Amino acid sequence: MARPFTKMHGLGNDFVVFDARQDALALSAAQIRAICNRRTGIGCDQLFIMEPSADADVFMRIYNADGGEVSACGNGARCIARLVAETQETGAVSIETLAGVIEGTVDGPGAAIDMGVPKLGWEDIPLAYGMDTLEMPVGWEELDAPSAVNMGNPHVVFFVPDVEAVPLERLGPQIETDPLFPERVNVGVAQITARGEIRLRVWERGAGLTQACGTGACAAAVAAMRRRLTERKVTVRLPGGPLSIEWRSDDHVMMTGPAEISFTGAIAL
């Protein structure tokens, strides 16, 4: 029986979304990998299943293209919020994830999401052993002294003079799977181009190089602000386009950006 889906993206970070709020759907890791495969499947960075929630408008189940279930996806949260807002009067949406409930407001083809409070302790990233997470005493070739931030998922952020000069397709997987990161890690390389602007490229855990990474943009902004490199509100320019990130005085991180519907379809499962 063919199952309907919606293909969506946030700045080119793309998703296949199934709505299981009325009829349950469980997928194996092998099925998820097949659907996400860009040659033999629909093709996407992440796959979401919308499920009922007792504590929010929807439960967002999040899978990376490698089939692994994870707890946060910023660009994806904006897309899920848009789908939920279309089935209700108000633009205010709450989304439950494995990392907790996040809230946002949909405005036309975009959304502003409160991504919550960043976690900065080494145990919260998590790291395999204790160290300062602002300038970590570690390095991989020309990438060294990163910051680590958990935005519901683990990120390590390196500050570099030129993001384009970094061989991220080679160093990304090495760092992603280093034993220092017991849950693996999303790897960002960030370049401060102005007091209010960061250029960012991300090697995503379980997905590889993506056009954009919402939680990665939040992590890079928080790391830059901790280092006093930028203001508390910045534009993060990713290969797929810009996100607006604000680390508010109440410690919550607001992320604002687009949420696009590419097409709908149905797939035999």
Ligand SMILES: N[C@H](CCC[C@H](N)C(=O)O)C(=O)O
């Ligand atoms: N690869 C990430 C999940 C997706 C994050 C990214 N797509 C975003 O927009 O935040 C992880 O394993 O934590």
